[in-house]
Amino acid sequence: xxxxxxxxxxxxxxxxxxxxxxxxxxxxxxxxxxxxxxxxxxxxxxxxxxxxxxxxxxxxxxxxxxxxxxxxxxxxxxxxxxxxxxxxxxxxxxxxxxxxxxxxxxxxxx
Amino acid sequence: xxxxxxxxxxxxxxxxxxxxxxxxxxxxxxxxxxxxxxxxxxxxxxxxxxxxxxxxxxxxxxxxxxxxxxxxxxxxxxxxxxxxxxxxxxxxxxxxxxxxxxxxxxxxxxxxx
Numbered sequence: 001x002x003x004x005x006x007x008x009x010x011x012x013x014x015x016x017x018x019x020x021x022x023x024x025x026x027x028x029x030x031x032x033x034x035x036x037x038x039x040x041x042x043x044x045x046x047x048x049x050x051x052x053x054x055x056x057x058x059x060x061x062x063x064x065x066x067x068x069x070x071x072x073x074x075x076x077x078x079x080x081x082x083x084x085x086x087x088x089x090x091x092x093x094x095x096x097x098x099x100x101x102x103x104x105x106x107x108x109x110x
Numbered sequence: 111x112x113x114x115x116x117x118x119x120x121x122x123x124x125x126x127x128x129x130x131x132x133x134x135x136x137x138x139x140x141x142x143x144x145x146x147x148x149x150x151x152x153x154x155x156x157x158x159x160x161x162x163x164x165x166x167x168x169x170x171x172x173x174x175x176x177x178x179x180x181x182x183x184x185x186x187x188x189x190x191x192x193x194x195x196x197x198x199x200x201x202x203x204x205x206x207x208x209x210x211x212x213x214x215x216x217x218x219x220x221x222x223x
Contacts, residue, residue, distance in 0.1 A: 034211045043200055043214040044153070051209060088152065090211070098143070098204075098212055102152035 002027045004091050004101035012107045019076040021104050023089030026070070027097075033065055033072045036088040038103070044088055048074060079108040113137040114215035116201050122221045123191045131186040131218050133201030141204040142184035143168075143212065144176060146197040153200065159184055191222045 003026040013019045021035075032051055036044035050056045050063040050072065062075040072091075076083055089101040117132045133142065143158040145168075155168030159178040173195060175187045188195060198219050202212040 032209050032211075036211075043217050046211045046213070049209070049211055098155070100153040102150065 002091075002097060002099045004089055004099045006087075006089050006101040006104045008104070009086075010105040010107055012109060013079050015079060015081060015108055015110050017079050017108075019079045019083065019106055019108070021074040021076075021087050021089075021106065023072045023074075023091075023101055024070055025072070025089075025091045025099070027091065027093065027099075028067075028070065029093050030067075030070075030091045032092045033063070034090040034092075035061075035063060035072075035074045036090060036100075037083075038086045038088060040085075076106075079106075081108045081110050084108050114201055114203055114213060116199075116215035116218050118218060119216065120219045122223065123188075124223055125192060127191050127222075128187065128189050129191065130188075131199055131201075131220075133184045133186070133215060134182050135184075135203045136182070137203060137205070137213070138181065139203040139205045140181070142178065143202040143204070144174075144184070144186045145200045145202065146170065146195075147200060147217075148197050156186065156199075193222050196220060196222045 007022045035048040037047045038044045048063040050065045056063045060077045064073045086103040086105045088103045092098045115134045140161050144156040145153040154170050157176040159165045162181045177185045200217045201215040
């Protein structure tokens with residue numbers, strides 16, 4: 001059973017702080033890693049993808065991947081109240097067997 | 111969400127009733143998926159279709175049937191609805207590029223009384 005785990009929430013950070021979201025996965029063969037943001041009552045929307053070890057930055061978001069440790073993280077800098085949502089980690093092997101984590105709920109306090 | 115259309119958006123059923131959830135895509139993607147999402151449970155795969163004419167079971171297929179009518183459409187049927195099937199159902203699509211993410215429809219919120 002392929003598993004994806006995320007740090008349990010809810011995670012609360014003050015506005016302007018860095019939010020750190022973590023994800024571990026069990027399948028060493030996983031090749032593609034995604035972070036989705038899901039607002040309450042809405043569908044998941046892709047915010048970051050990462051395929052190689054290291055960091056990938058996109059605006060205020062940075063994804064970090066360490067395949068040896070089977071660990072992927074998402075950092076949100078200068079957190080805003082609009083970042084308050086549930087963040088889902090997804091892991092797949094070349095497009096097959098997408099597995100989603102349970103999600104971490106983030107609250108950014110004004 | 112552009113590209114993936116789910117109908118209906120909301121539905122209330124009585125136990126034992128049947129219904130079909132529809133999903134249509136206009137992105138010409140091969141793979142289509144049905145998930146259910148329950149509080150604290152994340153997204154759980156019900157069925158998927160890697161291409162027109164093929165379907166496979168996911169993690170939680172019991173109580174559901176699917177039909178991949180053509181490349182555009184993938185439907186999910188509840189033959190005899192049960193309260194345990196109250197959930198939010200999402201359809202997702204995936205292209206051939208193996209590095210692509212899945213893209214989701216807006217969801218169907220289903221309540222079974």
